[in-house]
Amino acid sequence: MLSLGVRQLDDILGGGVEEESSVAFVGSIEYDNVILMHQAVLQALRDGKRVLLVDFRQPPPTLLKELKNHGIDYEPFMGKSLTILDGYSNLYGQATQSGKDVLPNPLDLGITTAIIKEALQKRNYEILVIDDVTSQYTLQSNPKIYIKAVVRLVNSVKSLGKTTFVAVCSDVFERSDLAAILIPFDYIIEASNGKITIKRTLQPLRVLEPKFAYVRTKAGINPVKEHYQSLEGLKTHLKAEEDGTIWIGDVRVQITEEPAERSLIETVYDFLGPEKGKELLYAWGKKQFLGYGEYSKKHSSNVEEALEDLFKFTMAGGGGKLELVELSDSVVIARGTNLFPGGKGYPYPFHPHYAGSLAQFLTEFTGERWEGEETKCEAMGAEHCEFVLRKMT
Missing domain, CATH: 3.40.50.300 (P-loop containing nucleotide triphosphate hydrolases)
Structure with missing residues (x-):
C-alpha cells in the first residue's frame, strides 16, 4: 500500500x-x-x-x-x-x-x-x-x-x-x-x-x-x-477583530480565566445546594455538547476512536487531560487530571459538566441513551477526577 x-x-x-x-x-x-x-x-x-x-x-x-x-x-x-x-x-x-x-x-x-x-x-x-x-x-x-x-x-x-x-x-x-x-x-x-x-x-x-x-x-x-487537536492548529485559526471579538474559524470565543469559571460553579452550588447544583452543572455540560457526537459519528469508526479524538481536543483547548480507563458495551470510565477549572478544597464535585458532556456525546454517537456522574474529583482531594458513564436500558 x-x-x-x-x-x-x-x-x-x-x-x-x-x-x-x-x-x-x-x-x-x-x-x-x-x-x-x-x-x-x-x-x-x-x-x-x-x-x-x-x-x-x-x-x-x-x-x-x-x-x-x-x-x-x-x-x-x-x-x-x-x-x-x-x-x-x-x-x-x-x-x-x-x-x-x-x-x-x-x-x-x-x-x-x-x-x-x-x-x-x-x-x-x-x-x-x-x-x-x-x-x-x-x-x-x-x-x-x-x-x-x-x-x-x-x-x-x-x-x-x-x-x-x-x-x-x-x-x-x-x-x-x-x-x-x-x-x-x-x-x-x-x-x-x-x-x-x-x-x-x-x-x-x-x-x-x-x-x-x-x-x-x-x-x-x-x-x-x-x-484542532493541537495547540498549533488552534493558534493558526485564532483571530481577533477590531470590534473586540475573537474567533476560532467561524466560532466566536472568549478567553475565560480559571477564577471566573470557578466562581460560576461555586455560585451555582451556593444558590441551589449540592444536589440541584450538581444537576444544573450536569445539564450545562450536556447542552454544551449538543451535536458533537453526531459530527464525530461521521468521521470515527468506533466509540474508542471517537473518545480518544475528543480527549485530544479537550487537552488542546486547555480543558485538561482525559484518558480512557474502561470501555464496554454498557460502561465507560474516564479519568481526568488538571481539569478546568481547578478548585482545591471544595466540598462538592467540581466537574459534573464534564460528565454531562460525555453522556451527551455517547448518546449521540451510539444512538442509545447514556448517563454519567463524577465519582471522584480533584477539588475534593482525590488524586484525579473519575467519570462513570452507563448505558440506560
Missing part, C-alpha cells in the same frame, strides 16, 4: 492506495486537490519511491516555490529519486527550450506520451505524477482526442506496473469530458470546498460516509479533527 500522507485519508482506505494503481485527485480552481496530491508524492518519496513528475501548470521553479508554502519541500529529492519533466516552457515560452527534462512540443500528444513512457521505463521510476491534465485540455482544438490520449497513457502506465497520480480541475472540464477522462482511474479522490470525498476505490471503505472536512494550512491539507 502507498500512504497518501494524510492519516485520516489512509485510515478510511485501510492504509492507503494499492501500488500499481491510478489515482485521480479531483478539485476546483482553488487547487486544494493539487496540494493534496503533492502531499501524497512527498510521502512516497520519503518512503523510498522514485517519482517522475510532469508539470504542465507552471514553470517548475514556480511549482517548487508554491509547494514550499504548503510544507512540501522536494529539494532533498531532486536529481535523486525525483525528476521534473518541464511541460510548461514550450507551451507558453517565447523561445523554444531544450534539455533532457524539457518536453519539446507538449501539444504533440504522441511524442509527449512516448517521452513520458520511455523515461518511466529507462530510469525505472515507480510513480508517474501529472500536474495537471486540465492545462492541456484547455489548449486542445479537439478535446475528445486529448481525453483518449490521457486514457491510453494512464492505462499503459498501469500495464507497465507503475502507479499514476493525476490532478484534475473539474471546474474546467465539460461534464461528459470529465466523466470520460476519469474512466481509467482506480481511485477518485475529490478535495474541494473544505471537504475530501473518496468517490471511487479498489478496496472496501472502512466508514459509511467516505468524506471529512479539512483546512488548507502552511503544512498542507490537514483534516479538521486533527488540526
Whole structure:
C-alpha cells in the first residue's frame, strides 16, 4: 500500500492506495486537490519511491516555490529519486527550450506520451505524477482526442506496473469530458470546498460516509479533527477583530480565566445546594455538547476512536487531560487530571459538566441513551477526577 500522507485519508482506505494503481485527485480552481496530491508524492518519496513528475501548470521553479508554502519541500529529492519533466516552457515560452527534462512540443500528444513512457521505463521510476491534465485540455482544438490520449497513457502506465497520480480541475472540464477522462482511474479522490470525498476505490471503505472536512494550512491539507487537536492548529485559526471579538474559524470565543469559571460553579452550588447544583452543572455540560457526537459519528469508526479524538481536543483547548480507563458495551470510565477549572478544597464535585458532556456525546454517537456522574474529583482531594458513564436500558 502507498500512504497518501494524510492519516485520516489512509485510515478510511485501510492504509492507503494499492501500488500499481491510478489515482485521480479531483478539485476546483482553488487547487486544494493539487496540494493534496503533492502531499501524497512527498510521502512516497520519503518512503523510498522514485517519482517522475510532469508539470504542465507552471514553470517548475514556480511549482517548487508554491509547494514550499504548503510544507512540501522536494529539494532533498531532486536529481535523486525525483525528476521534473518541464511541460510548461514550450507551451507558453517565447523561445523554444531544450534539455533532457524539457518536453519539446507538449501539444504533440504522441511524442509527449512516448517521452513520458520511455523515461518511466529507462530510469525505472515507480510513480508517474501529472500536474495537471486540465492545462492541456484547455489548449486542445479537439478535446475528445486529448481525453483518449490521457486514457491510453494512464492505462499503459498501469500495464507497465507503475502507479499514476493525476490532478484534475473539474471546474474546467465539460461534464461528459470529465466523466470520460476519469474512466481509467482506480481511485477518485475529490478535495474541494473544505471537504475530501473518496468517490471511487479498489478496496472496501472502512466508514459509511467516505468524506471529512479539512483546512488548507502552511503544512498542507490537514483534516479538521486533527488540526484542532493541537495547540498549533488552534493558534493558526485564532483571530481577533477590531470590534473586540475573537474567533476560532467561524466560532466566536472568549478567553475565560480559571477564577471566573470557578466562581460560576461555586455560585451555582451556593444558590441551589449540592444536589440541584450538581444537576444544573450536569445539564450545562450536556447542552454544551449538543451535536458533537453526531459530527464525530461521521468521521470515527468506533466509540474508542471517537473518545480518544475528543480527549485530544479537550487537552488542546486547555480543558485538561482525559484518558480512557474502561470501555464496554454498557460502561465507560474516564479519568481526568488538571481539569478546568481547578478548585482545591471544595466540598462538592467540581466537574459534573464534564460528565454531562460525555453522556451527551455517547448518546449521540451510539444512538442509545447514556448517563454519567463524577465519582471522584480533584477539588475534593482525590488524586484525579473519575467519570462513570452507563448505558440506560
